[in-house]
Amino acid sequence: MKTIYLDNNATTQVAEEVLDAMLPYFRDLYGNPSSMHTFGGQVGRKIREAREQAAALIGAGPEEIIFTSCGTESDNAAIRSALAAHPDRRHVLTSRVEHPAVKSLCDHLSRQGYRITELPVDKDGILDMTQYERALTPDTAVVSLMWANNETGVLFPVEKAAELAKERGILFHTDAVQAVGKIPINMKATSIDMLSISGHKLHAPKGIGIFYVRKGTRFSPFLIGGHQENGRRGGTENTPSIIGLGKACELAARNMDAENRMVLRLRDKLEAEILTRIPNSRVNGTRLYRLPNTTNISFEFVEGEAILLLMDDYGICASSGSACTSGSLQPSHVLRAMGVPFTMAHGSIRFSFSIYNTEDEVDFVIEKLPPIIERLRSMSPYWNAGDQVCSVQ
Amino acid sequence: MWEYTEKVKEHFLNPRNVGEVENPDGIAEVGSIACGDALKLSFKLDENKRIKDIKFKTFGCASAIATSSALTEMVKGMTLEEAMKVTNQDIAAYLGGLPQEKMHCSVMGKQAMEKAIENYKGGPPTEPAAQIICECFGVTEREIEQAVRENNLSTVEEVTNYTKAGGGCGGCHDAIRQIIERVRAETAPAARPKLSNIQKIKMIEEIIDREIRPSLKKDGGDIELVDVIGNRVLVATRGTCATCKAADITLKHFVELKLRDFVSPELVIEEVTP
Numbered sequence: 001m002k003t004i005y006l007d008n009n010a011t012t013q014v015a016e017e018v019l020d021a022m023l024p025y026f027r028d029l030y031g032n033p034s035s036m037h038t039f040g041g042q043v044g045r046k047i048r049e050a051r052e053q054a055a056a057l058i059g060a061g062p063e064e065i066i067f068t069s070c071g072t073e074s075d076n077a078a079i080r081s082a083l084a085a086h087p088d089r090r091h092v093l094t095s096r097v098e099h100p101a102v103k104s105l106c107d108h109l110s111r112q113g114y115r116i117t118e119l120p121v122d123k124d125g126i127l128d129m130t131q132y133e134r135a136l137t138p139d140t141a142v143v144s145l146m147w148a149n150n151e152t153g154v155l156f157p158v159e160k161a162a163e164l165a166k167e168r169g170i171l172f173h174t175d176a177v178q179a180v181g182k183i184p185i186n187m188k189a190t191s192i193d194m195l196s197i198s199g200h201k202l203h204a205p206k207g208i209g210i211f212y213v214r215k216g217t218r219f220s221p222f223l224i225g226g227h228q229e230n231g232r233r234g235g236t237e238n239t240p241s242i243i244g245l246g247k248a249c250e251l252a253a254r255n256m257d258a259e260n261r262m263v264l265r266l267r268d269k270l271e272a273e274i275l276t277r278i279p280n281s282r283v284n285g286t287r288l289y290r291l292p293n294t295t296n297i298s299f300e301f302v303e304g305e306a307i308l309l310l311m312d313d314y315g316i317c318a319s320s321g322s323a324c325t326s327g328s329l330q331p332s333h334v335l336r337a338m339g340v341p342f343t344m345a346h347g348s349i350r351f352s353f354s355i356y357n358t359e360d361e362v363d364f365v366i367e368k369l370p371p372i373i374e375r376l377r378s379m380s381p382y383w384n385a386g387d388q389v390c391s392v393q
Numbered sequence: 394m395w396e397y398t399e400k401v402k403e404h405f406l407n408p409r410n411v412g413e414v415e416n417p418d419g420i421a422e423v424g425s426i427a428c429g430d431a432l433k434l435s436f437k438l439d440e441n442k443r444i445k446d447i448k449f450k451t452f453g454c455a456s457a458i459a460t461s462s463a464l465t466e467m468v469k470g471m472t473l474e475e476a477m478k479v480t481n482q483d484i485a486a487y488l489g490g491l492p493q494e495k496m497h498c499s500v501m502g503k504q505a506m507e508k509a510i511e512n513y514k515g516g517p518p519t520e521p522a523a524q525i526i527c528e529c530f531g532v533t534e535r536e537i538e539q540a541v542r543e544n545n546l547s548t549v550e551e552v553t554n555y556t557k558a559g560g561g562c563g564g565c566h567d568a569i570r571q572i573i574e575r576v577r578a579e580t581a582p583a584a585r586p587k588l589s590n591i592q593k594i595k596m597i598e599e600i601i602d603r604e605i606r607p608s609l610k611k612d613g614g615d616i617e618l619v620d621v622i623g624n625r626v627l628v629a630t631r632g633t634c635a636t637c638k639a640a641d642i643t644l645k646h647f648v649e650l651k652l653r654d655f656v657s658p659e660l661v662i663e664e665v666t667p
């Protein structure tokens with residue numbers, strides 16, 4: 001059976017060019033970049049190149065790029081470093097819809113006595129900027145807001161938010177794991193102090209991430225060890241992955257416009273067709289400020305895991321914010337924060353695209369999904385085909 | 394993704410008895426859309442007072458649908474007394490087991506069956522103790538008690554897996570803990586009469602022989618009972634167990650669990666060098 005992979009916000013396929021760039025550094029060029037000999041030194045040069053490629057993608061300087069093991073490490077490093085830089089400040093400002101890498105860390109910090117403010121979002125997933133401004137206090141050590149939401153694709157105005165923080169001398173971090181490579185980012189033009197990137201969301205392998213720290217930002221390392229990454233992150237470099245990520249950044253910078261046009265067209269087609277063909281369905285999150293590759297659609301009166309498993313039978317991969325799939329008993333915290341009604345929240349499905357998706361795949365989903373929903377609804381005690389309501393609310 | 398058995402998948406993909414029975418003798422609805430799953434059950438009896446037809450409608454995940462389907466298949470042809478005796482464990486077993494976190498689906502099936510039978514017998518009996526313990530999921534004291542008793546649960550987490558109670562804000566955890574303690578206190582002494590020392594040693598030897606040694610031997614190890622002093626069980630290990638670094642954990646965990654389960658919950662395992 002062919003796999004139709006529409007779960008690219010979970011992880012992406014490693015690009016062919018990325019894999020090719022990495023392979024020699026497993027087998028033949030295995031030297032340690034810190035070594036004095038030429039054999040290791042040549043790997044060091046390649047890492048410098050990767051750092052430049054990564055910096056170029058986000059308009060940063062190479063000295064502002066620290067390679068880490070994943071987005072979660074970058075998030076942890078950023079928030080903890082900011083707290084260490086301002087030991088007198090005890091407040092962290094964040095939102096209710098952050099990724100667990102930030103959310104769980106903040107829960108942990110709150111148990112250690114830090115004051116955490118989680119800003120609410122409205123029903124479209126949008127942040128209230130007046131409320132944001134009011135929550136910035138002299139005691140605030142750091143703000144951490146995600147650039148793009150992983151579940152809905154909704155974008156936060158982080159550049160504006162960073163400016164407001166800067167005016168008050170507060171450090172600003174953004175988890176840009178879903179945004180980098182999908183929207184143009186130019187760090188030179190922003191006031192963002194710290195930013196997290198994950199390799200496997202942009203066609204590099206898993207196990208590699210980037211922590212951007214603006215030059216001049218007070219910083220204290222998360223992993224203390226050797227002099228790697230200029231002493232800012234100890235541990236022998238993950239050379240093949242760093243080189244792969246460099247390549248992936250180069251590809252993203254080069255292809256972003258074309259890719260965006262393509263995934264946007266596929267996403268919009270899928271979304272429009274689903275909404276017209278399936279009654280009582282709706283999109284979660286604003287459609288105005290959103291990643292081009294993501295759509296989060298709820299189907300009333302059915303449950304997400306059941307939808308996923310029936311799609312899985314056709315090889316279609318997506319994900320859901322339902323309770324059964326969130327690993328807890330309640331629907332995803334993002335949908336709850338948006339106040340999505342329970343009748344809808346349990347039946348939410350996220351489709352996320354990449355350059356590797358095709359129109360045929362979209363057509364296949366458009367054909368298979370409506371009968372799946374119909375079938376589950378026919379089993380649902382809440383569904384009476386007679387009293388359908390208007391599908392666009 | 395959850396690890397479902399083939400049988401669960403099969404019942405999910407081809408559910409039996411979906412729908413509503415016409416002119417039912419008994420009906421029930423449990424769960425709610427807010428909680429993420431709900432089951433509507435309706436049945437009809439034949440002239441011999443056996444379940445002739447039974448149908449379900451379920452809103453929920455794959456295992457909720459599969460357990461509903463399994464339940465209807467199981468009780469078809471049963472008398473109501475027989476159907477009442479079907480436990481949530483039976484439903485799970487019929488499906489070849491359910492993931493722990495999904496056991497609440499089988500409990501929902503059991504509850505729906507009970508409620509439908511109560512409905513047939515003329516409305517729900519007055520339930521003085523139907524106090525809601527978990528506000529987040531609307532779970533009553535009686536439901537938690539029953540789940541603890543029938544499934545021998547001992548932690549809040551287990552209660553959450555089986556009833557959902559405690560899976561939201563966590564505000565009810567203390568109350569759940571108290572119910573567990575109370576139920577276990579009533580059942581423990583009855584189930585386990587006090588053992589004399591000889592009886593205890595005999596039983597330990599028997600359990601080691603029957604339950605423990607075979608699986609250790611599979612990995613090239615062995616175990617020997619050295620002495621029993623009060624509740625301290627002294628054992629020696631041989632073969633791979635004796636040299637394996639993980640032996641400590643394996644032994645303590647595995648042997649202790651088995652012996653506590655079969656002999657007495659107070660037992661402590663200690664390893665001695667022979």
Ligand code: FES
Nearest residue numbers: 527528529561562
């Ligand atoms: S009251 Fe039980 S989890 Fe909230």
